[in-house]
Amino acid sequence: MNPVAPPAPLRSGLHAPLRLRILTALPFVLAAGTHLLLLALWSDRLPDRLATHFTLAGEPDGFTGRTAFAAAGTVALLVLGAAWTLFTQRAALWGAWLTAGLLGTLLCLLLGDNLDVTDPAAVSFPLGGLAVAAGAGAVLALAGHALSRLVPPEDGPAHDTGVDPEAPRLDLGSGEVAGWSRATASAPLTALGLLLLAVGAVAPLLGGRLLLPLAVLLAVPGLALARVRVSVDRRGLTVRSTLTPRPRVHVPLADIAGADARDVHALREFGGWGYRFRARRTGMILRSGEALVVRRGDGREFAVTVPDARTAAALLNTLVERRGRL
Template identity: 80%
Template structure:
């Protein structure tokens, strides 16, 4: 294992965490306010699950509906607040805007209903929620531009392969490649759990919870198992479950590579495809990672076993290309 020092963790400003929590608090306040103000105009139980045609076929008590909706918003808000980074603040606002609008529209659908069984929920509610979510995402992005960049380690100078970096002993005419598959237990478990919860929630409550859960879970599952390839073309990271996502770093864009330990949460804010100041990565766990330094000083990291061999081959290929 390389003795290169581990990159310092990025510090998340309090203002960034506060801005991540803000849309969820606003959504919870609006949702509970509607339930309180319209309490005498709402049936009990409320219609909370609908068929594809919009007819009510599932019902939830008024108090339970308020508790479950608020708890869902607060749980998502807590997750975003804990893991948010400046470049992903828009995602927190999108999530809060989309889910908060759907919950508020569901309350509106039940307004003045004499019989919850007669309530209908039009498909246009989803379009309205998506529109509000998009506006909230733009607001979150605009707010992120007012924050200073997060602290990060100083970028590499991009002057070439470090003399101390690992090398692979290849003859002048030899050709070599390296490939390794790796998987993330946390991403797999979280994705499957989210789909299961979404399915159960859709059976007991609003039908749109299942597609919402799938929207979050499927990209995570696609990145839960990847194959990392190193050859004369450079570095390729692709999902083994689907054609996309796929990340490629051409050999011509690589200044050097190394292997070092990374911390998934402290350095990258979680698992999956991560974007940080001056670096990106496919982070499936904490531990050994292949870290590639691009020509402009930015870094790309992928957590994979036997990263030192991959780094050694890349450094050898980069030097060989420089001699051509």
């Protein structure tokens, strides 16, 4: 393997990811604050037990104490906010605002329907309330989309014309065949997925039955990405979950211009963990540290954090050059 000069670090766009994270968390903080403020202002007008779950006909079939309702609603908003903040991207900021607006409005409407009632069983929640919540979510989604313009896109890498002469290579004979494979895991994604499942398991006990499917919906993709296997062979680069058949990312050898190994910072450069999108750059980011970075022919980059990335990059460069000589 040839000696390699230290590669230039990825341009991180420090201020853009930080600004994106703040704008993503903001609607959830505002929704949680509004929820708690209304609970405090209306404390004398609310019954001790609130009607919190309803049939399709709008009749109550689930009740929750005020303290439990306050805790469950606040935790749901903050956990969702944390998940969106970890996994969001500039183009999906509207989704975070939609989620916060929808859930926050539903919590506030529930409080309003329980005002001044002596028997929670007499409370009704018409389907019109769902339409109001959807409308509020749509308005906030538009606001989130507009605010995404405050997050400048990152500059992409220049167009690649071939393997860097100083990039690492493996000394393979013309008839030799080689492959490389490593499994790697993400502690943050594993912890977040387990936390979401725990919240979903506890939520029905507190009357928040709708939180269970929502928690599962968020936790399963995170856990699927928490452990992946990275493989390099004559077909190119493949990254797949070790728990489920999908997600799977494959970069064909014909689409690879070169590869190198470099250190990346999950939050500063990619805004979090998981499958991340940036301008002309994507990545399966499980942690900060050593990463295999593949440069495509059109100048885009794909990064995956994995141990022994330098060996994987060396093999890819050798295979790319061998294919170019065919």
